[in-house]
Amino acid sequence: MQIYVNDQELDAELTDERNLEDVYNAVSDWISQHRRYILGLRVNEEEVALSSLKSLETDAVRRLDFYVGDELDMVLTTVDELDRYVDQIGSTLYELDSLNANDIGNLQEGVQWIQQIMSSFSTIMNMDLSAMSVLVPGSQGKEAIDRIMQRLESRAAQFNNQNDRAAIESFLDDLRSFKF
Structure with a gap:
């Protein structure tokens, strides 16, 4: 799975993340250390509800895009x-x-x-x-x-x-x- 943040591909590997909720939480923890926030998310170039992330296995996803920003x-x-x-x-x-x-x-x-x-x-x-x-x-x-x-x-x-x-x-x- 390719993971992008603001259209920049991350050079990262999944470790224990089994579903997209795990990936979301890991990315959220990482960016919050830099006082940034997740503003949007797309899975395989489609918007998805946060509530559906747990049911989406990482193996079934080709591309995951995060859009992040600062407090403003x-x-x-x-x-x-x-x-x-x-x-x-x-x-x-x-x-x-x-x-x-x-x-x-x-x-x-x-x-x-x-x-x-x-x-x-x-x-x-x-x-x-x-x-x-x-x-x-x-x-x-x-x-x-x-x-x-x-x-x-x-x-x-x-x-x-x-x-x-x-x-x-x-x-x-x-x-x-x-x-x-």
């Missing part, structure tokens, strides 16, 4: 991903009049993911959100984000009781706060 690259990639997520969810919700149980669960997971993104963003950028002023009068960055996150969590949980167009619109209004 990671932040920019993640912010772009958040922006696409907000667009995708917004477009989907805009077309619905009500949500099923699976939709509600997915929204609740999405809210948790947004919370993780914001937390990681502030940590990587060394930003104290509570020291930032935002356009909401009398608010600091952390307060405003926390307030929006609480409303998103609350509204996602309330879909079990109030599952109509008005509830969806309220959720979308808060979700748009994370549009970049």
Whole structure:
């Protein structure tokens, strides 16, 4: 198997790695020593989900491409991903009049993911959100984000009781706060 990092072939041999999850973890450990992060991955020139790596044996793979970057690259990639997520969810919700149980669960997971993104963003950028002023009068960055996150969590949980167009619109209004 050929392993590439940012289109440069690695001169390395596999030792105990049996599947792509093992290879991924080894590369991740190696690049993290240099304060770099895996931003993307392609197997045989196709994008794959991280969850499928364990089931892919190294013998079955011809080429493995890693795309890595520094902290700023990671932040920019993640912010772009958040922006696409907000667009995708917004477009989907805009077309619905009500949500099923699976939709509600997915929204609740999405809210948790947004919370993780914001937390990681502030940590990587060394930003104290509570020291930032935002356009909401009398608010600091952390307060405003926390307030929006609480409303998103609350509204996602309330879909079990109030599952109509008005509830969806309220959720979308808060979700748009994370549009970049």
